[in-house]
Amino acid sequence: MDKEWMCHSRESETYVVGVDMFLNFAFRNVVTRWGEILCPCRDCVNGMYQSHIACRDHLIIRGFMPNYKVWRVHGEALASSVQNENDNEPGVAGAGMHGMVNDIFVSRPGDPSVQVANFYKYMNDAE
Numbered sequence: 001m002d003k004e005w006m007c008h009s010r011e012s013e014t015y016v017v018g019v020d021m022f023l024n025f026a027f028r029n030v031v032t033r034w035g036e037i038l039c040p041c042r043d044c045v046n047g048m049y050q051s052h053i054a055c056r057d058h059l060i061i062r063g064f065m066p067n068y069k070v071w072r073v074h075g076e077a078l079a080s081s082v083q084n085e086n087d088n089e090p091g092v093a094g095a096g097m098h099g100m101v102n103d104i105f106v107s108r109p110g111d112p113s114v115q116v117a118n119f120y121k122y123m124n125d126a127e
């Protein structure tokens with residue numbers, strides 16, 4: 001997600017549009033408490049619940065708390081870690097299963113069914 005707007009001046013339109021984008025993202029991704037989310041502004045530092053409007057005011061007037069680039073508390077890391085689990089686990093399990101299937105079905109020189117076939121061939125030749 002592009003967060004370049006977070007470096008812009010808080011008076012700039014880019015920043016305000018970014019704040020609205022952040023709030024839409026946060027209210028869509030986190031379970032809100034009575035319609036409030038943890039406010040990541042300088043003063044609340046994710047320790048206080050605020051309404052959409054209050055949070056917007058805080059972020060525009062005070063700005064984001066320092067180094068809040070990954071919106072961990074607002075659903076961002078949660079979404080990407082679920083994504084990673086889905087990507088990795090079936091791949092690992094699949095590789096193990098593939099190996100097992102090969103062990104079972106690869107035919108070997110001493111295969112009993114081959115020996116039985118040779119035995120009947122031998123018996124037929126003898127008659």
Ligand SMILES: [Zn+2]
Pocket residue numbers: 039040041042043044045048050055058059
């Ligand atoms: Zn705040």
